[in-house]
Amino acid sequence: MPIRVGIPRALAYYEYFPMWETFFHELGIEVVLSAPTTKVILNNGVKSCVDEACLPIKIFHGHVLDLKDRVDYLFIPRLKSVARNEYICPKFCGLPEMIKYSIKENLPPIIDVEINLRKNPKNLFKSFLMIGKFFADNHSQIKNAYEKAMQSHYEYKKKLESGYFPDEILEHKTKWKVHDGDLCIAVIGHVYNIYDHYVNMDIIRKFREQNIKVLTPEHIDSEAIERKANSLPKKMFWTFGKRLIGSVLHIIEQEKVDGIIYIMSFGCGIDAFISELCKIKVKRAGNIPFYLMTLDEHSGDAGLNTRLEAFIDMIRWRKQNESDISAYG
Amino acid sequence: MKVTFPHMGNTYIVVKALLDSLDIDFVIPPPCSKRTLELGTKYAPELACLPLKINIGNFIESIEKGADTVVITGGCGPCRFGYFGEMHREILKELGYDVEVIVLELPNGDVKEFLNRVHKITGGKNVVSIVKAVINATKVSIEVDKLDKLCAQIRPREKTRGKTDWILKKFHHQIGKVKGAKEILRLIRSTASEIQKIETDAKVSPLKIGLVGEIYTLIEPFANFNIEQMLGNMGIEIDRSLTISNWIIEHMIKPALHLRKNRPYEKAALPYLKTMIGGHGQETIGNSVLYAKQGYDGIIQLYPLTCMPEIVAESILPTVSDELDIPILTLIVDELTGEAGYKTRIEAFIDMLERRKERKLNNSEHILFGN
Numbered sequence: 017m018p019i020r021v022g023i024p025r026a027l028a029y030y031e032y033f034p035m036w037e038t039f040f041h042e043l044g045i046e047v048v049l050s051a052p053t054t055k056v057i058l059n060n061g062v063k064s065c066v067d068e069a070c071l072p073i074k075i076f077h078g079h080v081l082d083l084k085d086r087v088d089y090l091f092i093p094r095l096k097s098v099a100r101n102e103y104i105c106p107k108f109c110g111l112p113e114m115i116k117y118s119i120k121e122n123l124p125p126i127i128d129v130e131i132n133l134r135k136n137p138k139n140l141f142k143s144f145l146m147i148g149k150f151f152a153d154n155h156s157q158i159k160n161a162y163e164k165a166m167q168s169h170y171e172y173k174k175k176l177e178s179g180y181f182p183d184e185i186l187e188h189k190t191k192w193k194v195h196d197g198d199l200c201i202a203v204i205g206h207v208y209n210i211y212d213h214y215v216n217m218d219i220i221r222k223f224r225e226q227n228i229k230v231l232t233p234e235h236i237d238s239e240a241i242e243r244k245a246n247s248l249p250k251k252m253f254w255t256f257g258k259r260l261i262g263s264v265l266h267i268i269e270q271e272k273v274d275g276i277i278y279i280m281s282f283g284c285g286i287d288a289f290i291s292e293l294c295k296i297k298v299k300r301a302g303n304i305p306f307y308l309m310t311l312d313e314h315s316g317d318a319g320l321n322t323r324l325e326a327f328i329d330m331i332r333w334r335k336q337n338e339s340d341i342s343a344y345g
Numbered sequence: 346m347k348v349t350f351p352h353m354g355n356t357y358i359v360v361k362a363l364l365d366s367l368d369i370d371f372v373i374p375p376p377c378s379k380r381t382l383e384l385g386t387k388y389a390p391e392l393a394c395l396p397l398k399i400n401i402g403n404f405i406e407s408i409e410k411g412a413d414t415v416v417i418t419g420g421c422g423p424c425r426f427g428y429f430g431e432m433h434r435e436i437l438k439e440l441g442y443d444v445e446v447i448v449l450e451l452p453n454g455d456v457k458e459f460l461n462r463v464h465k466i467t468g469g470k471n472v473v474s475i476v477k478a479v480i481n482a483t484k485v486s487i488e489v490d491k492l493d494k495l496c497a498q499i500r501p502r503e504k505t506r507g508k509t510d511w512i513l514k515k516f517h518h519q520i521g522k523v524k525g526a527k528e529i530l531r532l533i534r535s536t537a538s539e540i541q542k543i544e545t546d547a548k549v550s551p552l553k554i555g556l557v558g559e560i561y562t563l564i565e566p567f568a569n570f571n572i573e574q575m576l577g578n579m580g581i582e583i584d585r586s587l588t589i590s591n592w593i594i595e596h597m598i599k600p601a602l603h604l605r606k607n608r609p610y611e612k613a614a615l616p617y618l619k620t621m622i623g624g625h626g627q628e629t630i631g632n633s634v635l636y637a638k639q640g641y642d643g644i645i646q647l648y649p650l651t652c653m654p655e656i657v658a659e660s661i662l663p664t665v666s667d668e669l670d671i672p673i674l675t676l677i678v679d680e681l682t683g684e685a686g687y688k689t690r691i692e693a694f695i696d697m698l699e700r701r702k703e704r705k706l707n708n709s710e711h712i713l714f715g716n
Contacts, residue, residue, distance in 0.1 A: 066660045103423035106623040110657030117664045250431045253422035285425050285653040288392035296435050
């Protein structure tokens with residue numbers, strides 16, 4: 017029986033899963049995913065995690081609990097930095113420890129290899145080599161797997177930029193038939209907030225059903241994002257934060273969107289700053305309605321629907337009345 | 346140009362020494378008050394951490410007193426402090442204040458840009474006098490921290506409660522009247538000798554508590570409801586793991602001169618946390634381990650709500666507490682923290698520590714556990 021490695025369907029899953037999956041498959045290892053987020057997963061996560069952590073971290077704990085009895089290893093790499101001179105949230109950095117010390121029972125061995133490209137992007141292969149060493153001794157086999165993994169990551173990113181949503185690729189769902197609508201709304205937020213159907217109560221589908229085109233940061237050309245983000249007076253040193261603020265700046269300048277929704281989770285330190293910066297930038301640019309939605313473990317479907325409907329109604333009225341309605345407050 | 350800066354405990358004395366020596370006009374923000382916090386809470390993002398909110402309040406109050414330039418230090422992550430400067434600039438601009446925000450940092454190792462900014466503040470002072478001023482300010486920071494440490498030792502032992510605080514109050518009042526590093530140093534030393542003369546009870550053997558956590562909430566008395574004084578007056582000796590002088594020396598001077606850093610906490614934290622996670626997360630774990638090994642009776646972790654590195658540390662601390670058999674209390678502060686509830690929790694913790702110590706002395710098998 018092949019070795020089973022468990023990957024929680026949370027946090028960086030939405031960003032890197034194709035890469036990880038290809039890598040492990042090439043080494044002849046079975047990859048086991050946790051079930052899509054459910055109420056049970058969320059509740060278990062909330063119970064086992066420290067109270068002050070943000071929602072995505074709590075959900076991650078839930079996914080680990082869902083997985084731990086079914087796998088031989090848990091794959092929780094320590095994502096410290098994925099680009100030169102940049103960082104990821106400190107909680108990603110300490111994630112293996114948070115899991116280890118919060119969930120103590122029957123935890124399989126954790127593959128907590130550090131991925132740190134802050135000083136040197138070449139470190140990535142070294143990290144993969146260390147991951148590979150858990151299962152194979154053959155250097156060239158690991159190298160081969162690494163190259164294939166990079167290839168599939170590259171393809172995944174390209175596919176996203178061409179307008180796919182991660183769930184269409186990762187969960188092999190059918191592509192939305194029409195990719196345009198009478199309105200276009202940008203949904204901005206961390207990948208694990210905007211693509212986890214349970215957490216955001218399937219906000220993208222809600223828009224699609226109302227014939228609204230949805231644009232997310234993953235659809236925007238990464239070079240354009242980079243360019244816009246570099247125009248900030250100080251370099252944004254959080255990789256994911258940079259993508260969000262860069263997308264918003266890009267949208268303000270180029271894309272014809274009718275509204276921007278920023279989805280943040282309660283307790284997210286990075287979003288607290290980025291959302292405020294986005295709000296300020298959008299407001300200064302003038303005419304795009306901006307809506308900040310905060311999610312936590314108590315968010316309810318009805319309340320969210322009401323607010324979304326109000327936002328969409330407002331945008332539709334603006335269109336009819338030729339923008340005679342203020343874009344903000 | 347009238348410079349201002351955020352309050353952080355006794356840091357204002359150090360900054361005053363620095364700016365006095367450089368002959369720069371400045372405004373010391375009024376001591377943090379409820380109004381400061383209210384202003385900050387109103388204009389800062391809701392989920393920003395308490396330090397940012399208090400900073401904003403400080404700046405607004407200083408601007409009201411005539412300041413037109415804000416000077417702060419920076420960094421490059423992953424803690425949010427690295428982006429404070431940009432947030433300050435945008436928020437103050439949004440409020441319609443015409444102030445310049447100068448962030449003292451090495452953006453991507455750009456020394457030239459750093460010197461430009463220093464030049465802007467100092468108005469073209471020569472390098473020698475700047476270096477001299479920095480050395481003097483560092484001296485002041487070391488002396489001020491020594492004074493704090495002395496107070497922490499005298500307070501639980503003093504025969505007449507409140508004497509130390511009375512002298513300290515006088516000290517803070519006088520500091521505004523003296524000018525220049527030399528006079529400040531003289532004042533600190535005379536205050537220290539005055540405190541040393543306080544009558545103490547040699548028989549008292551107080552409980553010892555180590556304070557760990559996020560640097561701002563540890564150092565700024567307004568943010569932590571003056572926890573050092575509170576504990577001291579309950580008859581407890583405290584040790585604060587983070588100090589201004591240490592921060593200045595380890596995080597600013599040594600890296601700038603490429604000197605080897607002295608970080609004992611890194612090794613101590615190793616069994617629990619292998620890497621730095623930004624902010625003072627690793628320090629929190631490492632110093633807790635060190636306190637436990639030095640035989641302290643308990644540890645209090647302090648941090649502002651939503652502080653990212655400390656959340657990671659908090660989830661590790663229960664294991665440290667279990668394995669090294671030391672009670673740890675975590676206190677989280679934000680603008681809604683009430684003093685009474687906060688104090689009750691501390692008192693309960695202290696009661697528990699006292700019982701624990703008693704039983705330990707009586708060799709009782711049953712010892713209460715951490716929180």
